[in-house]
Amino acid sequence: MTDLQAEPTGSAGRRTSTGAGRVLIAVYGIFALAATARASVQLPTRYDEAPLAYLLSAVAGLIYIVATITLARDTRASRRVALIAIIIELIGVVTVGTLSVVFPEAFPRATVWSLYGIGYGFVPLVLPILGLAWLWHTRPDAPSPESVAS
């Protein structure tokens, strides 16, 4: 937070953690909190009821935490990690969403990704798309001379 003047990605216009990126990171932070808190309540106390759903909540929480931190860190390396995390997130919400429609009996308890995130106003479905769009929008177009090796 103190290195706002630094330019880890080479150009001020390509930062993931400024402008609209701050809103994206805020939403990711809330979902990191929500999914992790949900899993940390459910996994130790009621694992047997729906192990798959509760493990998925934990995985979702982990992915949201990684995306929040890497988007906020905003370095070349963290962009790459953010991209991978957000792609996994998109695959996760689409897969779990579809499975929870086709095989509802496999998901007796809800996760953040059940029914494409209907319990959270479908934000879990929109979020990875916005995340990828933001990474694309802030991409480094041409390789610029790096003052700091990453």
Place this chain on the structure above:
Amino acid sequence: MIDALAYAVVALAGVAVIWGIVTAIANKPPGKAQLLYAAGVEAVTLVQSIIAVAKIIGGFRPAELATTIGYLIGIVILIPIAWMWANVERNRFSGIVLSVAALAVLAMTLRLLMLWIPAG
């Protein structure tokens, strides 16, 4: 939980959501009044959580005890974090960050109202 207080939080947070969107559309960072208002919403939210925790300590047992306590704690950290996050870089998006936090407070309060049923 006190129903009237919860609906007051919902209404106050709803105004904070709209306020953030309005300043973003006007392309302005959140002003002093807006930041003070967010602090006020936080204060009322904090009072709500303290009363609810006191009721739980006093013997009330909601059906989903752990989840309810998680919500009561989580709901009070959102606005302070958003406040700090919005102040590091002050522009139109700072207001949207406050709106996002207020929207989460609103949704969590509604969820708490649903969770606030005695254990069978």
